[in-house]
Amino acid sequence: MTARPENIHQARLLLLLRGEGARSRAELGDVVRLSRSKLAVELDRLAELGLVEPAGLAASRGGRRSGIVRIASGLRFAGIDIGATSIDVAVTNGELEVLGHMSAPADIRDGPAAVLAQARELLGKLRARGIAGELHGTGIGLPGPVSFPEGIPIAPPIMPGWDRYPVREAMGQELGCPVLVDNDVNIMALGELHAGLARSVDDFLLVKIGTGIGCGIVVGGQIYHGVSGSAGDIGHIQVDDHGPVCPCGNTGCLEAYFGGAALARDALAAGRSNRSAFLAARLAENGVLTAEDVGAGAIAGDAVTLGMVRDGGRRVGRVLAGLVSFFNPGLVIIAGGVAGLGHVLLAQVRSAIYQRSLPLATGNLPIVLSELEESAGVIGATRLISDHVFAGRA
Amino acid sequence: MTARPENIHQARLLLLLRGEGARSRAELGDVVRLSRSKLAVELDRLAELGLVEPAGLAASRGGRRSGIVRIASGLRFAGIDIGATSIDVAVTNGELEVLGHMSAPADIRDGPAAVLAQARELLGKLRARGIAGELHGTGIGLPGPVSFPEGIPIAPPIMPGWDRYPVREAMGQELGCPVLVDNDVNIMALGELHAGLARSVDDFLLVKIGTGIGCGIVVGGQIYHGVSGSAGDIGHIQVDDHGPVCPCGNTGCLEAYFGGAALARDALAAGRSNRSAFLAARLAENGVLTAEDVGAGAIAGDAVTLGMVRDGGRRVGRVLAGLVSFFNPGLVIIAGGVAGLGHVLLAQVRSAIYQRSLPLATGNLPIVLSELEESAGVIGATRLISDHVFAGRA
DNA sequence: CGGACTTTGTCCGGCGGGAGGCGGAAGGGG
DNA sequence: CCCCTTCCGCCTCCCGCCGGACAAAGTCCG
Numbered sequence: 045m046t047a048r049p050e051n052i053h054q055a056r057l058l059l060l061l062r063g064e065g066a067r068s069r070a071e072l073g074d075v076v077r078l079s080r081s082k083l084a085v086e087l088d089r090l091a092e093l094g095l096v097e098p099a100g101l102a103a104s105r106g107g108r109r110s111g112i113v114r115i116a117s118g119l120r121f122a123g124i125d126i127g128a129t130s131i132d133v134a135v136t137n138g139e140l141e142v143l144g145h146m147s148a149p150a151d152i153r154d155g156p157a158a159v160l161a162q163a164r165e166l167l168g169k170l171r172a173r174g175i176a177g178e179l180h181g182t183g184i185g186l187p188g189p190v191s192f193p194e195g196i197p198i199a200p201p202i203m204p205g206w207d208r209y210p211v212r213e214a215m216g217q218e219l220g221c222p223v224l225v226d227n228d229v230n231i232m233a234l235g236e237l238h239a240g241l242a243r244s245v246d247d248f249l250l251v252k253i254g255t256g257i258g259c260g261i262v263v264g265g266q267i268y269h270g271v272s273g274s275a276g277d278i279g280h281i282q283v284d285d286h287g288p289v290c291p292c293g294n295t296g297c298l299e300a301y302f303g304g305a306a307l308a309r310d311a312l313a314a315g316r317s318n319r320s321a322f323l324a325a326r327l328a329e330n331g332v333l334t335a336e337d338v339g340a341g342a343i344a345g346d347a348v349t350l351g352m353v354r355d356g357g358r359r360v361g362r363v364l365a366g367l368v369s370f371f372n373p374g375l376v377i378i379a380g381g382v383a384g385l386g387h388v389l390l391a392q393v394r395s396a397i398y399q400r401s402l403p404l405a406t407g408n409l410p411i412v413l414s415e416l417e418e419s420a421g422v423i424g425a426t427r428l429i430s431d432h433v434f435a436g437r438a
Numbered sequence: 439m440t441a442r443p444e445n446i447h448q449a450r451l452l453l454l455l456r457g458e459g460a461r462s463r464a465e466l467g468d469v470v471r472l473s474r475s476k477l478a479v480e481l482d483r484l485a486e487l488g489l490v491e492p493a494g495l496a497a498s499r500g501g502r503r504s505g506i507v508r509i510a511s512g513l514r515f516a517g518i519d520i521g522a523t524s525i526d527v528a529v530t531n532g533e534l535e536v537l538g539h540m541s542a543p544a545d546i547r548d549g550p551a552a553v554l555a556q557a558r559e560l561l562g563k564l565r566a567r568g569i570a571g572e573l574h575g576t577g578i579g580l581p582g583p584v585s586f587p588e589g590i591p592i593a594p595p596i597m598p599g600w601d602r603y604p605v606r607e608a609m610g611q612e613l614g615c616p617v618l619v620d621n622d623v624n625i626m627a628l629g630e631l632h633a634g635l636a637r638s639v640d641d642f643l644l645v646k647i648g649t650g651i652g653c654g655i656v657v658g659g660q661i662y663h664g665v666s667g668s669a670g671d672i673g674h675i676q677v678d679d680h681g682p683v684c685p686c687g688n689t690g691c692l693e694a695y696f697g698g699a700a701l702a703r704d705a706l707a708a709g710r711s712n713r714s715a716f717l718a719a720r721l722a723e724n725g726v727l728t729a730e731d732v733g734a735g736a737i738a739g740d741a742v743t744l745g746m747v748r749d750g751g752r753r754v755g756r757v758l759a760g761l762v763s764f765f766n767p768g769l770v771i772i773a774g775g776v777a778g779l780g781h782v783l784l785a786q787v788r789s790a791i792y793q794r795s796l797p798l799a800t801g802n803l804p805i806v807l808s809e810l811e812e813s814a815g816v817i818g819a820t821r822l823i824s825d826h827v828f829a830g831r832a
Numbered sequence: 833c834g835g836a837c838t839t840t841g842t843c844c845g846g847c848g849g850g851a852g853g854c855g856g857a858a859g860g861g862g
Numbered sequence: 863c864c865c866c867t868t869c870c871g872c873c874t875c876c877c878g879c880c881g882g883a884c885a886a887a888g889t890c891c892g
Binding site: 189198199246247259261263268269270271272273274275276277278280281282292294362363365366367369370371372373374399400401402403404405407408 | 583592593640641653655657662663664665666667668669670671672674675676686688756757759760761763764765766767768793794795796797798799801802
């Protein structure tokens with residue numbers, strides 16, 4: 045039974061206050077095209093609903109000082125970003141400023157009941173930590189395809205036990221607030237749209253390279269889901285006819301070259317054969333090699349691992365070049381790379397795209413690394429749900 | 439100074455009447471949520487503006503017979519589809535039913551002044567032919583990238599002299615009605631959306647294989663243009679590292695394998711070397727070979743040309759498989775193929791997509807041939823402008 | 833053939849919401 | 863200390879919309 049706006053005007057005012065922060069009533073009147081009387085009525089209603097509150101007086105503009113209005117300071121949104129091996133939870137105020145952020149390792153394969161309980165526990169800890177307030181909504185990101193309208197995972201490859209589990213409904217019941225669920229890459233894209241480099245861009249792509257390779261698509265400032273919620277699933281686009289076999293059954297998938305598992309496989313080969321002294325040493329030390337070791341090697345300047353990153357970046361770039369020609373975005377953001385090797389990767393991706401895509405599409409196309417990294421997901425999740433709640437939908 | 443609706447209600451009524459045809463006032467009242475008095479006022483205003491007119495009485499539903507209302511029968515929209523080598527012009531009524539259609543050869547390289555004059559001439563002939571009526575708008579499709587908001591071609595590769603020519607403004611002046619200009623593939627997609635197989639699909643792709651290879655992208659029932667208007671330009675996506683050189687400067691582009699010029703090139707080689715008896719005979723007969731000869735050969739069952747079509751279809755399919763994974767459309771329409779070889783092509787494209795894309799994306803994905811063919815473009819052009827005019831924008 | 837019932841369309845009265853004027857409150861500047 | 867500016871609450875006027883009443887047109891049944 046959380047409060048929500050009753051009409052378009054109230055929704056517009058809330059979105060304005062969320063985006064621009066506290067504002068004087070006079071300024072609000074200038075921006076929205078409402079008469080003073082109407083504006084006063086709507087603000088009063090919002091205050092009654094507990095969604096906005098007065099916040100002192102503005103500096104004088106030469107006469108009587110105007111009253112400042114802001115989104116109620118007790119408003120809270122929660123963002124939950126569930127990855128393959130970890131959970132991130134954040135609590136924000138109504139302006140989506142992160143008040144607290146916790147991260148914990150978790151195994152998605154433990155199934156929805158256990159993982160979601162763990163997420164709720166983290167959320168409980170955060171809320172106990174002095175940042176209480178009424179929870180007005182929760183956004184959740186999951187590492188697999190999601191049917192957005194229903195809020196359930198659909199045939200997710202790496203999430204055994206989650207298929208068609210009613211995540212949205214279950215969490216809504218438990219938390220007693222509106223909940224929306226989306227793909228983790230999509231919520232990262234929303235994070236970039238809200239707080240990152242995409243703030244002024246309507247159409248862009250966010251490419252996440254991690255365990256898998258995925259792409260968030262933003263069209264007109266909104267996530268594009270596709271008809272079955274699997275849009276952006278670019279990990280299994282074919283790069284080469286005669287490439288390595290991928291768990292998906294095909295050959296030459298992008299992920300079979302440059303996903304987490306593929307990097308680990310190549311690293312192991314290079315370490316065992318002693319082609320890379322760095323990887324061999326790491327292997328001897330830990331007994332295993334992961335994508336992180338490749339990242340560390342690239343940073344340390346190891347030639348073989350650098351070559352692996354360059355090769356992968358080139359392949360990702362080739363796929364993206366095609367997608368840029370097709371989609372003609374205003375921005376491409378690369379995210380999720382193992383920290384530090386981003387710039388090596390970026391250079392390869394850039395050169396591939398600029399070389400292969402049409403000049404008209406690349407003419408004014410920034411290709412950048414995400415600056416938000418681990419908080420993009422949780423911020424995007426709160427953005428997702430706050431868009432929903434502030435638009436007046438339950 | 440064409441009439442246009444004054445508010446949302448009038449716009450909704452017009453769109454309803456355009457889509458569903460004439461309707462009784464009583465039925466309209468049931469569909470739109472307006473009181474009877476308000477509905478009467480808005481319909482009166484539309485009638486005053488000359489946009490709708492009474493059309494007799496409906497059958498009784500047990501009491502007084504309701505009056506039927508339809509879009510004014512004198513309303514006319516024009517659709518102009520300018521291709522590389524031809525112009526198609528059609529005139530429709532307000533419900534976008536084609537009243538007359540003319541086609542003429544034309545060379546886009548003659549430049550905008552000559553080609554647009556030729557288009558106006560065709561339009562004049564059609565309008566003189568007893569299908570006169572006030573022209574309420576004209577939609578134009580051009581075979582190259584278009585800046586949609588400005589209505590001007592942007593760096594079009596095959597249209598010398600057209601770069602930044604103010605097509606929209608010039609034609610608006612000459613014709614004295616609102617004009618919108620878009621890419622020819624985009625207007626074909628609109629045609630399919632309006633009158634073709636995509637009527638109930640929100641998100642789909644239309645792939646046109648002709649002189650070039652392009653793709654119209656429809657998101658939420660609207661054409662997606664991309665930030666610089668070049669979205670859907672898939673002809674220069676790379677299929678193979680070591681492919682043939684393309685005029686664009688890169689190697690292995692899709693168009694370098696299966697565009698009109700590439701097919702002609704391969705046909706010539708096969709004809710000269712006598713690998714294909716069919717093509718050799720054609721070559722001897724005409725002195726040249728074009729993509730049409732390849733189509734004819736495939737229909738005649740010539741093995742070499744069939745192989746060329748199959749190869750090309752497979753390559754197109756491979757590119758589309760990636761785009762289907764990325765975009766997750768609800769429908770893929772293949773259009774513009776030389777008549778008759780469509781089914782050979784379709785089989786290859788289908789098998790490539792179903793094999794390479796994710797099951798979630800292909801699960802319920804029809805891949806079909808366009809049934810509209812040459813009229814898709816002109817119908818789409820009228821749809822484009824009528825959407826605009828009926829929405830109340832000048 | 834006529835009367836009762838149904839449906840449709842128009843007219844009109846009443847109501848609610850929004851715009852704008854007015855005046856009081858609050859502050860700046862001379 | 864006075865006057866001007868700005869902001870905001872209150873009040874009134876006006877416009878637009880809804881819904882009911884009524885008239886017109888038709889069907890159905892006795």
